[in-house]
Structures are given as structure tokens and as C-alpha cells.
Amino acid sequence: MALALRQPSAITVAEAALNGKHPKPAELSLYTGANQIFEICATPVPDAGAFRAVITLHDTTREKQTEGMRADFVANVSHELRSPLASLIGFVETLRGPAKDDREAQEKFLGIMHSEAERMARLIDDLLSLSKVEVDEHIQPRDQVSLSSLLRQVVDAMGVRANEKGMTVSLNMSANLPDVVGDEDQLTQVFQNLIDNAVKYGRPKSDINIEISVVDRVPGTAAPGVSVSIKDQGDGISEEHLSRLTERFYRVDKARSRELGGTGLGLAIVKHIIGRHRGWLAIDSEENIGSTFTVTLPVLEA
Ligand SMILES: Nc1ncnc2c1ncn2[C@@H]1O[C@H](COP(=O)(O)OP(=O)(O)OP(=O)(O)O)[C@@H](O)[C@H]1O
Ligand SMILES: [Mg+2]
The missing domain is CATH 3.30.565.10 (Histidine kinase-like ATPase, C-terminal domain)
Known part of the structure; x- marks a missing residue:
């Protein structure tokens, strides 16, 4: 706690409550052997013409980690889908433009486009099987x-x-x-x-x-x-x-x-x-x- 109260965000929240205000909760990161993230709230309590502050810390480490993992996952999926898609778009442009009358190039590019499209389909199938397994993960098959x-x-x-x-x-x-x-x-x-x-x-x-x-x-x-x-x-x-x-x-x-x-x-x-x-x-x-x-x-x- 002493460590927490040395952090600027904790001090701001605590001081506001000591001045009789209702501050918005703030985020606090502490190193307690591992990085932990807390939400810190302070509530003013009137006491003999002044205010005391009741401070609560709520451990949000896991929620933040899950949020971070979800964001990383979405970024990864988008990236993985974007690269075959970019290559498909590139080849469509080439087929419409420079390779319009080149039979040999057309065959070659269509082959690459086919395998890129298949890779996207495989990615989606794999994502779906992963999410299906995750949903059932707590139920042991019998x-x-x-x-x-x-x-x-x-x-x-x-x-x-x-x-x-x-x-x-x-x-x-x-x-x-x-x-x-x-x-x-x-x-x-x-x-x-x-x-x-x-x-x-x-x-x-x-x-x-x-x-x-x-x-x-x-x-x-x-x-x-x-x-x-x-x-x-x-x-x-x-x-x-x-x-x-x-x-x-x-x-x-x-x-x-x-x-x-x-x-x-x-x-x-x-x-x-x-x-x-x-x-x-x-x-x-x-x-x-x-x-x-x-x-x-x-x-x-x-
Ligand atoms: N038997 C293996 N020998 C060497 N490296 C391997 C072997 N199995 C997996 N790897 C490495 O681990 C990585 C992840 O494997 P994973 O099976 O998850 O993906 P992938 O084979 O690249 O794609 P896919 O989703 O089609 O299986 C591979 O990219 C490869 O670098
Ligand atoms: Mg594999």
C-alpha cells in the first residue's frame, strides 16, 4: 500500500477525496514480484469538518491481460488475412492491365491466386475449429x-x-x-x-x-x-x-x-x-x- 500511494495517479485520486471530491477511478500499475494492474477508487468520508478518504484497490490484471490478448489476436488475424488478400488484389490488377493479353502469365497468376484464396479459406476453417474447441474446452469428451x-x-x-x-x-x-x-x-x-x-x-x-x-x-x-x-x-x-x-x-x-x-x-x-x-x-x-x-x-x- 505504501508503495501504491507513492504513485502519482494514486496520490491525485487520494488528494481529491481528502478535499471532499469524488474522483474518477484511476489505473495503477505495481510491481509485486510480477506486474499487476489495479483500479484505484477513493471516496471522501466527512470527519469533523474535514475529509478522510476510503481507498479501494481492485485487481484488474487478468482482465487487462485478456483484453491485450484479444487485441493482439485481432491484429494477427487481420494481418494474416490481409497479406493473401493484398496479393489477390495485386494479381487482379495485373490481369486487367499489363497481363491482359498474355496467356502464359494469366495461367501462372491464376494458379497463385488460387493457392492464396485456398490459404485464406484454410485460415478461416482453422480459426473456426479453434474457437469451437475453446468453447467446449471445459467439457471432457467421453x-x-x-x-x-x-x-x-x-x-x-x-x-x-x-x-x-x-x-x-x-x-x-x-x-x-x-x-x-x-x-x-x-x-x-x-x-x-x-x-x-x-x-x-x-x-x-x-x-x-x-x-x-x-x-x-x-x-x-x-x-x-x-x-x-x-x-x-x-x-x-x-x-x-x-x-x-x-x-x-x-x-x-x-x-x-x-x-x-x-x-x-x-x-x-x-x-x-x-x-x-x-x-x-x-x-x-x-x-x-x-x-x-x-x-x-x-x-x-x-
Ligand atoms: N515437426 C516439426 N519440425 C520442425 N518445425 C516444426 C515442426 N512442427 C512445427 N514446427 C514449427 O512450428 C511452427 C508452428 O507449427 P503449426 O503447425 O502451428 O503451424 P504451421 O505448420 O506453420 O501451419 P498450419 O496451421 O498449416 O499447421 C511451424 O511454423 C514450424 O516453424
Ligand atoms: Mg502445422
């Missing part, structure tokens, strides 16, 4: 899901793209794996995203190894689990980026991810889905060697 058959399907579907890069995807699992508790569509989305990353960021002609095994505990809980690790050989991720990787729009190399058609929302969606499942995501990576993403999910209790 369906019975067999990870072995789910992964077989995802690997089959992604196999074509892996083969195009000369990569092979191998799936190893122990026999008699128990089912997990989950939402089949959302878990499919998790593994599609992780395997898509392994294909995108893995070296051409390298291997992707997927292992499914039973574990005693889902980290952070007492529940037994099944873990799936997806290991690639490729770029890897340096230490400083690891903790921020699941943030929305966070990309190690923005230009590269865009070039590959990425929105930077894949891992944010993965993190929220796993959170909803009360599961665990671990990321191990070594630069220029490769990365392993491990998802652990609680098993269905008998």
Missing part, C-alpha cells in the same frame, strides 16, 4: 476411441503426400492397446496436424516414425494413458522457440511456413484439443536433426 485404428486411417490419408517427398511413415504399436477417452474427430485433427508438420518440416527421403505405447500415468494426473510419439528427421526446432510453438500464429520461419501453405494455427489447435482431453503434449527437438511430438491421452477406465 467417447471410446481406438488410437491404433485412428492412426492407421490418418497415416493412410497422409501417406500420399509423404510419398511425394520420398518419405516413409512407419507405425509401431504394442499389441492389445487399450482405448482412450476422447472425441474421434478432434483426435483425428490432432494427428493430422502433427503428421502434416512431420511431412512438411521433415527432410525429403527421410523417415517418420510413429510409436504407440501404454504408459503408467498421463503426466500431471494419476490416470493411466496411451502415448503416441511422432518422430521426424528434419529441420528440428531450436530451444528458444520450443516454449512458444503452440501459441497462435507462432512460426519459427514465417516466410517458409507461408510458402508451405501454413496458417500457424495447427499446434494451437492441437494444444487446445489435448487440453480438453486432459492429456499431455511434449515436444523434444534438436536443430537440424529432428523433432518428436508426444501426445499422451487417458485410457478408458474399465
Whole structure:
């Protein structure tokens, strides 16, 4: 409190109340081991011909942080949509002007426009799935899901793209794996995203190894689990980026991810889905060697 009252905004509010006025609440930032933001209010209380002041502090740190995050998010989304849109507008102008009679240029530009428009559509789909997961995040899904058959399907579907890069995807699992508790569509989305990353960021002609095994505990809980690790050989991720990787729009190399058609929302969606499942995501990576993403999910209790 002594610290608070040394701040100019606090002094102004307190003095106004001591003079019998009703000052407007003011904002106060304090460092109490971490930055905290308070709303400070002062009310005058008459006392023997003068005034005393009753001062209240209301901690608004969380509200301000949420407000800031929302503003950042809107700024990011606008930016992410604006760049493909700017390129579409640019190409429309070129097609109407300089390239009006150039068949070859028209074909090329229409191809680029198509992929830019697809990227915008993907961005909107990803934003919608992220907001859907967030709305349901407090409700744990309850369906019975067999990870072995789910992964077989995802690997089959992604196999074509892996083969195009000369990569092979191998799936190893122990026999008699128990089912997990989950939402089949959302878990499919998790593994599609992780395997898509392994294909995108893995070296051409390298291997992707997927292992499914039973574990005693889902980290952070007492529940037994099944873990799936997806290991690639490729770029890897340096230490400083690891903790921020699941943030929305966070990309190690923005230009590269865009070039590959990425929105930077894949891992944010993965993190929220796993959170909803009360599961665990671990990321191990070594630069220029490769990365392993491990998802652990609680098993269905008998
Ligand atoms: N297996 C991996 N190896 C190396 N880097 C990776 C791997 N997976 C993710 N990354 C890094 O993390 C970033 C975020 O991944 P994320 O999946 O969220 O976005 P993205 O792949 O760029 O786009 P998308 O939304 O299409 O998935 C990537 O841009 C990349 O830099
Ligand atoms: Mg991705």
C-alpha cells in the first residue's frame, strides 16, 4: 500500500477525496514480484469538518491481460488475412492491365491466386475449429476411441503426400492397446496436424516414425494413458522457440511456413484439443536433426 500511494495517479485520486471530491477511478500499475494492474477508487468520508478518504484497490490484471490478448489476436488475424488478400488484389490488377493479353502469365497468376484464396479459406476453417474447441474446452469428451485404428486411417490419408517427398511413415504399436477417452474427430485433427508438420518440416527421403505405447500415468494426473510419439528427421526446432510453438500464429520461419501453405494455427489447435482431453503434449527437438511430438491421452477406465 505504501508503495501504491507513492504513485502519482494514486496520490491525485487520494488528494481529491481528502478535499471532499469524488474522483474518477484511476489505473495503477505495481510491481509485486510480477506486474499487476489495479483500479484505484477513493471516496471522501466527512470527519469533523474535514475529509478522510476510503481507498479501494481492485485487481484488474487478468482482465487487462485478456483484453491485450484479444487485441493482439485481432491484429494477427487481420494481418494474416490481409497479406493473401493484398496479393489477390495485386494479381487482379495485373490481369486487367499489363497481363491482359498474355496467356502464359494469366495461367501462372491464376494458379497463385488460387493457392492464396485456398490459404485464406484454410485460415478461416482453422480459426473456426479453434474457437469451437475453446468453447467446449471445459467439457471432457467421453467417447471410446481406438488410437491404433485412428492412426492407421490418418497415416493412410497422409501417406500420399509423404510419398511425394520420398518419405516413409512407419507405425509401431504394442499389441492389445487399450482405448482412450476422447472425441474421434478432434483426435483425428490432432494427428493430422502433427503428421502434416512431420511431412512438411521433415527432410525429403527421410523417415517418420510413429510409436504407440501404454504408459503408467498421463503426466500431471494419476490416470493411466496411451502415448503416441511422432518422430521426424528434419529441420528440428531450436530451444528458444520450443516454449512458444503452440501459441497462435507462432512460426519459427514465417516466410517458409507461408510458402508451405501454413496458417500457424495447427499446434494451437492441437494444444487446445489435448487440453480438453486432459492429456499431455511434449515436444523434444534438436536443430537440424529432428523433432518428436508426444501426445499422451487417458485410457478408458474399465
Ligand atoms: N515437426 C516439426 N519440425 C520442425 N518445425 C516444426 C515442426 N512442427 C512445427 N514446427 C514449427 O512450428 C511452427 C508452428 O507449427 P503449426 O503447425 O502451428 O503451424 P504451421 O505448420 O506453420 O501451419 P498450419 O496451421 O498449416 O499447421 C511451424 O511454423 C514450424 O516453424
Ligand atoms: Mg502445422
